[in-house]
Each structure stands twice: as structure tokens, then as C-alpha cells.
Amino acid sequence: MKRLRNLYVWIVDRIKILRIILIVLFILITIYLLINAFVNYSILRFFWDELTLTILFGSLILIVKLFHTLYGKWFVLERRQEETDEYVRKKFPRSVKFDGPRGAGKDSTVSAMTIKFREDLIARIVEEMEYIRKICYVYDFDQINAFLDVHHDDFMTNSKVKLFQIFTTHAQENGCWIRPGFLEGFSAEEHLRDLDQIRANPKSLMASAIRFRYYDGISYTHFLTMLIRYSLLYVRYHFIPNYVFTNQPI
Numbered sequence: 001m002k003r004l005r006n007l008y009v010w011i012v013d014r015i016k017i018l019r020i021i022l023i024v025l026f027i028l029i030t031i032y033l034l035i036n037a038f039v040n041y042s043i044l045r046f047f048w049d050e051l052t053l054t055i056l057f058g059s060l061i062l063i064v065k066l067f068h069t070l071y072g073k074w075f076v077l078e079r080r081q082e083e084t085d086e087y088v089r090k091k092f093p094r095s096v097k098f099d100g101p102r103g104a105g106k107d108s109t110v111s112a113m114t115i116k117f118r119e120d121l122i123a124r125i126v127e128e129m130e131y132i133r134k135i136c137y138v139y140d141f142d143q144i145n146a147f148l149d150v151h152h153d154d155f156m157t158n159s160k161v162k163l164f165q166i167f168t169t170h171a172q173e174n175g176c177w178i179r180p181g182f183l184e185g186f187s188a189e190e191h192l193r194d195l196d197q198i199r200a201n202p203k204s205l206m207a208s209a210i211r212f213r214y215y216d217g218i219s220y221t222h223f224l225t226m227l228i229r230y231s232l233l234y235v236r237y238h239f240i241p242n243y244v245f246t247n248q249p250i
Helices: 002-013 015-039 043-090 106-135 141-155 160-173 188-200 223-239
Strands: 213-215 220-222
Touching: 002 015, 002 043, 015 043, 106 223, 141 160, 141 223, 160 188, 160 223, 188 220, 188 223, 213 223, 220 223
Parallel strands: none
Antiparallel strands: 213 220
16 A cells, blocks of 8 residues: 555656646547548548547546545645655754654744744734825824823723724724814714715725725725724734743743
8 A cells, every 4th residue: 555655646746747748648649540530531430539539538537536536635645744754853953843852952943933923923013004004194193102002901802893982982082183284174073974884885986985095906995994903903012912822932
């Protein structure tokens, strides 16, 4: 069984070359049959031979696919696991071990991977916050940041409904933190109604007529929706120090 498995994995590793060989072989046989038909003045015989050839190749492909579904994919998975274990055991340096005897360097690997993951997560949060600041130009983010520094505990909830209610209440009380240059003719109540309208149907024509909205090519998003996201990221970045779980020091 192991020899059969290794043979099948060897075939799978060279499947592209074998597929090309199979196609070339099919074309060459077809050309031969066509020439033979013209020489012997028997086009009908060519069609029958070509049909037989197609059925033969099709049956072969069907059998291979069936074998792969039932057995082959497990052969490949088993062999890949063996290759991975062998590579980790022989090739990996001590500093990047995640499996092995005591002293192989497993803890160092966990710590390094955790630090990298944490740094990447923080970088993504900061990048998304900057992205929202550029799009939602009408809001005074200095005021928003100062507000969140005081009221960040209000946003530490797992309920989306409660979070939305808390945010809209604070937004209305603070005039939606609109910058002075956009206050003329601005109404916080109308701004919040526009938010509800876009949330109800983000692809409607009425949503496209709302002033403070962002279009991503598929649907519309109200600036306040993005501001809710900014608030969560800000609280996450500044007031929740734990980004990953690990039993190793980082």
C-alpha cells in the first residue's frame, strides 16, 4: 500500500506534465486516424474510431478522478504530513521549532510568532483608522478622540444593538462631532436619519443622494457607520492591551 501511495503522489507531483503528454497523445492518435481514414476513403470509420478513443480517454479520466476522491487525496495528505514532519525535524533551525523534544526551541517559536502577529494586528488597526479619517473628513477627530478617552467604557459591549444605541445617543448629544466648517445648515437629527436610511437600504437611489456617504462600488455606507468602526478601533488600540492569547512571554 505504501508503494502504491508513493507512486500516486509521484504522479500527482507531475500531473501538469502528464496532462500535457495525454493531450499530445490524444492529438497524435486523432491525426493518425484522420490520415488513415483519408487513405482508405472511410470517413465513417474515422468517426467511430474517434468516438471510441474519446470514450476510452474519458473513462480513464473518470476512473482517475474517482480513485483520487476515494483514496488518492488521502495518500497525498498522508505523504505531505510525512514530508512536513521530516522537513521540520531536519531543516528548521532551533529558533523556529514548534514540534520536537525538550530544548528544541518550541517556546521561542511561539513567542516570535505571537509578537509578529500582535505587531501585524496593531499595524492593521492603525492603518484602518487613518483610512477612515481621510474619508470622513467632516468630523473633528480631535474631539472624537478626546470624547473616547473619557467614555471608552461605554463602547466595551458585545451587543451590536446596544453599541449602536450608545453611539447614536452620544453622537446626537455632541452634534455628531462635525467640524466648524460644515456646521452651516447641518442638523444632527437629520444626519442620524440619513444613517438609518442607508442602513435600511444601502443600495437604494435615495441613499446615493445623501451627502455624507461613502460608495465602495457596490453599496453606500454612511460616514457615521465608519465613525462607529473608528471608535471601536480607537478603544481597541488605546484601552485594551491584550491582542493575543499565549502561555509564553512576549
